[in-house]
Amino acid sequence: MPLRTEPITINLGPQHPSTHGVFRLRVTFDGEVIQDVEPVFGYLHRGSEKLAEERTYTQVITLTDRLDYVASMTSNQAYVIACEKLTGIHPPERGLYLRVIAAELQRVASHLVAIGFFLQDLGAFATPLMYCFRERERILDLFEMLCGARITLSYMRIGGVFQDAPEEFWPALRRFLDEMPGYADELDALLSENEVVVARTRGIGVLPADLLINASATGPVLRASGVAWDLRKKDPYDVYDRLEFDVVTASRSDNYDRYYVRLQEIRQALRILEQCYRDIPEGPVRATLSNLVRPPVGEAYGRVESPKGELGYYLVSDGSISPYRCRVRSPSLINLTLLRELLMGWKLADLVVSFGSIDINMGEVDR
Amino acid sequence: MGELLAGNSIYRNVYIWVEGLLPTGWQWVAYFVAGFTIMFLLLNAFLVLTMVYTYMERRVLGRFQGRLGPNRVGPFGILQPVADAIKLLTKEDIVPAVADRWVFNLAPVVFFVPTVLVLGVVPFGQNSFLADLNVGILYVLALSSVSTLAVFMAGWASANRFALFGSMRAVATLISYELPVLLSMGGVLMLVGSMSLVRIVEGQRIPFLLLQPLAFLVFLAGISAELNRAPFDMVEAESELVSGFNTEYSGMKYGLFALAEFGNVLVAGAIMSVVFLKGWEGPVLPSHLWFLLKVFFFAFIFVWVRATLPRLRIDQMMGFAWKFLFPLSLVNLVVTGAEVAVWPEATTAQLWVMAVINWVVAIVGVVVFSRLVRQRPTQPEVRVFSSAAPSGAR
Amino acid sequence: MYGIGIAKGLMVTMKNLLRRPFTVQYPEQRLPQHPRFRGEEFVWYVERCTGCASCAQFCPLGIIRIVTSPGGEHLQEGGTYKVEVFDIDIGRCMFCGLCVEACPYDALFMGSGFERARYRREELVVTVDELKAAKKCPSTWFRPQLSRQGYNPFLEEADWRRVGREESRWHPKRPGTLPPGHHSEASSQGS
Numbered sequence: 045m046p047l048r049t050e051p052i053t054i055n056l057g058p059q060h061p062s063t064h065g066v067f068r069l070r071v072t073f074d075g076e077v078i079q080d081v082e083p084v085f086g087y088l089h090r091g092s093e094k095l096a097e098e099r100t101y102t103q104v105i106t107l108t109d110r111l112d113y114v115a116s117m118t119s120n121q122a123y124v125i126a127c128e129k130l131t132g133i134h135p136p137e138r139g140l141y142l143r144v145i146a147a148e149l150q151r152v153a154s155h156l157v158a159i160g161f162f163l164q165d166l167g168a169f170a171t172p173l174m175y176c177f178r179e180r181e182r183i184l185d186l187f188e189m190l191c192g193a194r195i196t197l198s199y200m201r202i203g204g205v206f207q208d209a210p211e212e213f214w215p216a217l218r219r220f221l222d223e224m225p226g227y228a229d230e231l232d233a234l235l236s237e238n239e240v241v242v243a244r245t246r247g248i249g250v251l252p253a254d255l256l257i258n259a260s261a262t263g264p265v266l267r268a269s270g271v272a273w274d275l276r277k278k279d280p281y282d283v284y285d286r287l288e289f290d291v292v293t294a295s296r297s298d299n300y301d302r303y304y305v306r307l308q309e310i311r312q313a314l315r316i317l318e319q320c321y322r323d324i325p326e327g328p329v330r331a332t333l334s335n336l337v338r339p340p341v342g343e344a345y346g347r348v349e350s351p352k353g354e355l356g357y358y359l360v361s362d363g364s365i366s367p368y369r370c371r372v373r374s375p376s377l378i379n380l381t382l383l384r385e386l387l388m389g390w391k392l393a394d395l396v397v398s399f400g401s402i403d404i405n406m407g408e409v410d411r
Numbered sequence: 412m413g414e415l416l417a418g419n420s421i422y423r424n425v426y427i428w429v430e431g432l433l434p435t436g437w438q439w440v441a442y443f444v445a446g447f448t449i450m451f452l453l454l455n456a457f458l459v460l461t462m463v464y465t466y467m468e469r470r471v472l473g474r475f476q477g478r479l480g481p482n483r484v485g486p487f488g489i490l491q492p493v494a495d496a497i498k499l500l501t502k503e504d505i506v507p508a509v510a511d512r513w514v515f516n517l518a519p520v521v522f523f524v525p526t527v528l529v530l531g532v533v534p535f536g537q538n539s540f541l542a543d544l545n546v547g548i549l550y551v552l553a554l555s556s557v558s559t560l561a562v563f564m565a566g567w568a569s570a571n572r573f574a575l576f577g578s579m580r581a582v583a584t585l586i587s588y589e590l591p592v593l594l595s596m597g598g599v600l601m602l603v604g605s606m607s608l609v610r611i612v613e614g615q616r617i618p619f620l621l622l623q624p625l626a627f628l629v630f631l632a633g634i635s636a637e638l639n640r641a642p643f644d645m646v647e648a649e650s651e652l653v654s655g656f657n658t659e660y661s662g663m664k665y666g667l668f669a670l671a672e673f674g675n676v677l678v679a680g681a682i683m684s685v686v687f688l689k690g691w692e693g694p695v696l697p698s699h700l701w702f703l704l705k706v707f708f709f710a711f712i713f714v715w716v717r718a719t720l721p722r723l724r725i726d727q728m729m730g731f732a733w734k735f736l737f738p739l740s741l742v743n744l745v746v747t748g749a750e751v752a753v754w755p756e757a758t759t760a761q762l763w764v765m766a767v768i769n770w771v772v773a774i775v776g777v778v779v780f781s782r783l784v785r786q787r788p789t790q791p792e793v794r795v796f797s798s799a800a801p802s803g804a805r
Numbered sequence: 806m807y808g809i810g811i812a813k814g815l816m817v818t819m820k821n822l823l824r825r826p827f828t829v830q831y832p833e834q835r836l837p838q839h840p841r842f843r844g845e846e847f848v849w850y851v852e853r854c855t856g857c858a859s860c861a862q863f864c865p866l867g868i869i870r871i872v873t874s875p876g877g878e879h880l881q882e883g884g885t886y887k888v889e890v891f892d893i894d895i896g897r898c899m900f901c902g903l904c905v906e907a908c909p910y911d912a913l914f915m916g917s918g919f920e921r922a923r924y925r926r927e928e929l930v931v932t933v934d935e936l937k938a939a940k941k942c943p944s945t946w947f948r949p950q951l952s953r954q955g956y957n958p959f960l961e962e963a964d965w966r967r968v969g970r971e972e973s974r975w976h977p978k979r980p981g982t983l984p985p986g987h988h989s990e991a992s993s994q995g996s
Binding site: 099102103106107171175178181185188189190191192193196198206207210212230233234235236237238239240241242335 | 808809810811813814816817818820821827838839841842843863865899900901902903906907915944946947949952
């Protein structure tokens with residue numbers, strides 16, 4: 045006589061230590077195996093796109109910081125690039141180099157957060173998290189020198205960067221570039237060959253490449269499946285066409301590969317920073333100092349490679365000082381649509397780990 | 412005078428002194444007073460050491476992570492465990508309405524008592540032990556199984572579905588890891604010829620850490636799982652959903668669980684230092700100090716491992732026990748048995764030869780069995796969803 | 806082989822045990838802050854302010870409230886308004902600094918602190934009397950003349966003559982160019 049079993053539905057509530065923000069997952073289990081997943085989000089919706097219609101173009105920059113609050117610089121950069129396409133203002137060279145420096149520093153910081161929390165979800169009792177945050181503190185100190193704030197930066201403006209770096213910034217950057225590869229190696233030694241990490245993440249949460257392309261996923265999630273798609277190479281902006289770096293890909297597209305791609309991207313970002321540090325020219329950093337920008341009627345789409353994927357802003361202007369429509373293409377939301385394929389059939393213990401490996405940020409998802 | 416305890420000098424002195432104060436026929440009073448004195452001393456020493464250990468763990472874990480531990484309560488934070496105890500004592504004691512009251516209240520006690528009882532046979536220093544049972548190791552291992560029962564009682568009595576899941580996992584883990592722990596002691600018993608812990612300490616000419624590396628490895632891994640410590644703490648530190656068998660406990664009942672858990676670490680350290688590191692023997696310092704140093708050395712190793720390794724999943728834990736530790740302990744048993752059969756009364760030189768053979772066997776065994784335990788992740792049963800209809804009842 | 810990766814991880818943790826801890830013991834010790842830190846405690850120089858309310862206009866959140874009356878006290882720019890109410894609601898402020906950027910007369914500066922917590926929400930509003938009476942340690946954010954002087958707000962105060970005023974920059978003759986003297990402050994480059 046077969047045993048009658050029943051699936052059980054559990055609510056991984058909005059307040060939960062492992063959900064990277066306020067996010068609700070209704071999971072249906074058959075024993076330990078996940079049968080169905082229903083995400084419910086929108087708890088962090090603040091109406092950013094509507095608010096952007098009431099603010100001037102410069103004031104919207106302060107809104108864009110708070111979308112992906114872990115990677116503010118690239119959020120600013122995407123918006124500012126879209127505005128520059130609308131208005132036709134070209135930033136000076138030094139401004140572009142400073143933008144790239146800020147964006148790459150932000151990439152290192154965001155990947156450190158992703159790796160730290162990924163390992164925290166695996167259960168390594170906060171130790172790798174503390175190491176990653178210690179390194180991130182150095183980057184946040186650099187940001188404090190650049191623009192006075194640590195997380196919500198508002199550093200970029202239409203036409204370049206806000207203000208030049210102070211004198212103390214360059215020796216501090218040099219010190220950071222000398223020490224960071226050692227710390228990246230230390231993280232590598234701590235984790236990449238650790239049998240427990242490998243046993244928990246290898247082969248779990250596999251997403252095939254064609255599924256990712258069809259779902260328009262971007263970022264390390266896509267690159268971990270072997271597709272070498274990086275906007276810095278395919279559609280270069282700022283000065284990326286003059287810089288040498290590799291696009292990191294991996295082949296198996298499981299949790300371990302997504303973590304490893306991020307670790308290697310930290311190294312590539314350090315390489316870019318070295319080149320910028322060497323090559324940055326003198327000059328002004330800002331093309332226009334006016335705060336009220338009145339672009340002509342039109343529309344533009346500006347995109348950057350943020351640490352989480354392709355971040356794009358679609359701006360429609362009607363000739364006034366506020367945008368008519370500002371639409372954010374957030375990578376976290378698009379990557380989140382793969383949640384069912386990611387989690388089906390795996391076990392409860394893998395749920396949190398897989399969810400952490402795609403590295404979403406609820407500020408971006410909910411806007 | 413009770414014979415079993417007569418070897419203990421404190422007991423003897425107190426007994427004689429109290430007996431001298433009483434008229435004849437009242438020896439049972441002396442018996443009680445002397446017995447109570449040594450129990451009191453032992454229990455308090457154990458509890459104070461547990462408190463010291465919790466403080467040490469928090470500080471050392473903090474230093475591993477690049478931060479200080481708690482240092483606000485008292486100078487250098489040494490009163491932090493006192494503050495924790497006061498907090499637990501003053502919390503409201505909640506018992507769920509549908510819980511099984513008797514079992515619910517008994518479970519922390521059943522969890523805590525075996526920890527203390529084990530200390531009865533451990534030699535703390537030269538000629539300093541409570542009782543020299545001639546089945547010491549058997550007594551220790553039997554008592555550690557009783558705490559499994561307490562975990563089961565706690566999960567069942569909580570009448571909470573998640574606590575039950577957690578405690579079932581805990582019971583499965585604990586039972587699986589009993590066997591490698593038991594068998595790893597087999598080699599030591601064969602070499603010494605007795606189960607008494609005092610004899611084991613005396614019988615180590617070379618520390619058994621060098622002579623039985625495989626037994627040490629298996630015992631270390633097995634006892635980490637029995638203690639529910641990282642990397643095997645899936646049972647209690649579930650960051651996902653449930654919080655294990657002690658979900659419904661609050662106040663001092665939870666305090667008893669926590670106390671027993673940290674105390675178990677010290678007891679495991681005591682057993683390991685007695686069996687593998689020659690107990691209280693050491694050159695210059697007094698023997699009690701050597702014993703404490705060795706116990707805290709093992710406690711430090713537990714903290715170090717906890718700071719470094721992430722958790723294993725529950726099925727990986729089972730695989731580790733049955734496919735890696737259990738065969739290794741059998742291999743150790745066979746090899747040691749063969750060696751003892753060949754050299755029954757071994758001289759020190761022959762012991763060193765045995766040590767070399769054992770190390771070679773250990774390395775070969777670890778390499779061979781680690782290939783066996785490397786599992787492929789199970790292929791998921793994936794259902795392909797079209798974009799339209801959601802499935803399942805909401 | 807089982808164990809090599811774990812051993813490497815254990816070595817890394819042990820190495821970190823022997824390093825100095827990274828945390829500081831707040832509030833006895835403080836982390837060093839850069840002079841450019843944008844904090845609370847706005848610094849307002851009443852001698853420079855003309856009551857034009859550009860800061861209120863540029864604030865994205867609209868938390869600055871200014872009420873003026875025709876004054877005649879400070880004839881710095883040829884007749885100013887007297888500022889009667891100048892409320893900045895720090896409870897809702899996001900310290901973006903657009904108000905500082907907007908001020909044409911360099912009268913408003915960001916502060917450098919972050920410890921203005923209060924028990925009630927109403928007490929977080931900075932009124933004009935508080936602004937007048939506060940210590941003047943302005944942050945060098947968006948004020949190149951201060952960083953050119955090498956000013957550090959954590960060491961000393963600065964009065965209104967010292968902070969000076971950058972060249973007029975809100976009315977460039979040709980759009981897209983910069984007025985003279987506004988090259989970045991002391992832009993030196995490493996290497």
